[in-house]
Amino acid sequence: MSRRTLTAASVGLALAALSACSSSTAGASSGDELTFAAIPAEQNADPLVDYGNIIKLIEKNTGKKVRFVRSTDYNAVIEGTVSGKIDIAEFGPLSYVLAKNNGAKVTPIASTVSQGRPPTYQSYAVVKADSPITGLAGLKGKKVCFVDPGSTSGYLFPAAALMSAGIDPKTGVSPVMAGGHDNSVTSVTAGTCDAGFAYDQMVDKLLVDKGKIKQGDVKVIWKSRPIPNSPIAIRDGLPEDVRRKLTDTFVKDANKDRMVALGVCADVATCKATSDGTVWGFGAVDDATFDPIREVCATTKHDKCSEA
Numbered sequence: 093m094s095r096r097t098l099t100a101a102s103v104g105l106a107l108a109a110l111s112a113c114s115s116s117t118a119g120a121s122s123g124d125e126l127t128f129a130a131i132p133a134e135q136n137a138d139p140l141v142d143y144g145n146i147i148k149l150i151e152k153n154t155g156k157k158v159r160f161v162r163s164t165d166y167n168a169v170i171e172g173t174v175s176g177k178i179d180i181a182e183f184g185p186l187s188y189v190l191a192k193n194n195g196a197k198v199t200p201i202a203s204t205v206s207q208g209r210p211p212t213y214q215s216y217a218v219v220k221a222d223s224p225i226t227g228l229a230g231l232k233g234k235k236v237c238f239v240d241p242g243s244t245s246g247y248l249f250p251a252a253a254l255m256s257a258g259i260d261p262k263t264g265v266s267p268v269m270a271g272g273h274d275n276s277v278t279s280v281t282a283g284t285c286d287a288g289f290a291y292d293q294m295v296d297k298l299l300v301d302k303g304k305i306k307q308g309d310v311k312v313i314w315k316s317r318p319i320p321n322s323p324i325a326i327r328d329g330l331p332e333d334v335r336r337k338l339t340d341t342f343v344k345d346a347n348k349d350r351m352v353a354l355g356v357c358a359d360v361a362t363c364k365a366t367s368d369g370t371v372w373g374f375g376a377v378d379d380a381t382f383d384p385i386r387e388v389c390a391t392t393k394h395d396k397c398s399e400a
Contacts, residue, residue, distance in 0.1 A: 125157040126150065126334075129169045130182035130367075131242070132162060132272050142367035146346060148356050150180070153341045154334060162367070164271065166242030173198050179327045180338065182366065185385045186244035188323050189397070192379075199335075200323040200381065202342035202374035204366060206293070211375055212318035214292045215245035217253075218280055218310040225287060228257040228314050236265040237276040237288035244385065246273055249316040250289040252392045274299060281309050293370045301369070320381050324374065347373025 128150070130143065140147070140160070147158045158180075163169050166187050172178035173196040181198065183191065188200060205211050219225045225234070231254065238261075239246020251261040259265060268285055270276040276288035277299055295312065299305045326338050345354060348363040350373070357363030365371045389397030 125159055126154065126179040126330075126338075127172075127177065128158050128160045128180040128182075129172055129178045130160075130162045131166050131169050131184055131187055132164050132240070142364060145351055145356050145364055146366070149345055149351060149354070150338065150341055152354070152356070153345065154337045156334070166240045170194065170196070170242065173325070173327070176327060176329060179330060181325050182322060183325060184242065184244045184322050185320050185382050186248045186397075187242040188325060189382055189385045189389070190242055191325075193397075196325075197328040198325040199328055200325045200377050200379060201339045202346070203321040203323045203377045203381065204368070204371045205321065205373055205375045206370045207348075207372035209370075210318065211321050213245065213321055214319060215249040215253075215289055215316035216292055216295050216312045217250065217287055217289055217314035218277060218295055218312055219287045220280060220283075221308055221311050223286070223311070226313055228253055228259065230313075231257075231265055231287050232259050234265055234286035235268060235284075237268045237270045237279045237285035239270055239273055239276050239289065241269070243273075244319055245291040245316065246270075246276060246289050248385070248388060248397070249319060252388050253314060253316065255392055274304065277310065278304055281305055287313070293368060297370055298368065320377075320384060323377055323382070342374045343376045 128143070128147070142162070143160055147160055150156075150158050166184070169178065169181055169183065170187055170191045173181050173191045174194050176197070181191075191198065203211060217228060217231070225231065238250060241247050254261045254264065261267065268279070270279055270288065273290040273294040276285075276290045277295055279285040280288040292315075295310065300307050324342050326335055330338070345351065346365060348357065348360045348365060351357040351363055351365075352360055365373050
């Protein structure tokens with residue numbers, strides 16, 4: 093990703109939003125607080141509802157206040173970690189790799205896990221249930237919703253799949269950046285896009301549970317190979333004791349059972365670990381966990397992977 097594309101405006105707006113979501117009024121990354129940012133999964137989500145439990149847990153375990161922002165832009169989170177203004181970031185797998193490629197001094201410590209599921213997820217291509225499109229070849233010349241150029245399941249893996257089907261993701265379709273996985277799917281049901289890409293649980297569960305789509309409104313015409321789950325990464329420049337406490341927080345305490353036992357959540361049924369209600373907690377990872385993303389980048393030579 094070109095550093096030139098990480099505009100000052102998008103970064104400034106995202107970082108300014110930190111103060112609006114703050115549990116502290118101190119400056120970013122001060123000694124008494126930690127700045128926590130996350131890429132967008134759903135538009136118009138309430139970060140203090142989605143991440144309130146994790147924020148409480150971090151504050152409890154580290155003794156520091158947390159300023160949180162859910163950015164509306166993947167670039168702003170990437171640039172915030174590159175510039176050292178973000179201490180804790182929830183990335184998508186690709187946006188983590190892009191941040192590292194652009195010089196972010198961060199280390200992944202954990203990734204999301206869902207109870208009873210492998211530590212991976214998939215990208216789906218969906219169309220309306222009554223659409224005549226049955227596979228990726230049918231998307232040629234169509235209006236197709238992606239999520240964001242920095243999204244793994246909402247752009248990179250779909251773009252690679254389209255290329256394998258002989259379709260240029262930029263010129264072989266009419267691309268639309270929906271901004272969130274929810275918008276990508278609901279744009280299909282609304283008829284704005286002929287097809288859309290999103291991660292599996294957004295299609296299978298989350299939008300149905302929230303009443304935004306009904307079961308059977310869309311059909312899945314393509315599924316990706318397994319993708320490593322989204323990582324939490326922390327700034328390398330944080331004091332070692334803080335880094336250790338954050339690692340322990342996510343790996344040992346940030347699951348629903350443990351958060352109930354610690355009094356952070358009232359019960360498992362209503363406990364949320366992230367904005368994705370299917371997430372049970374977090375498991376330990378390292379940089380090598382995301383080598384499959386680098387492999388797709390190397391195979392496709394996709395420009396979003398090679399730009400720096």
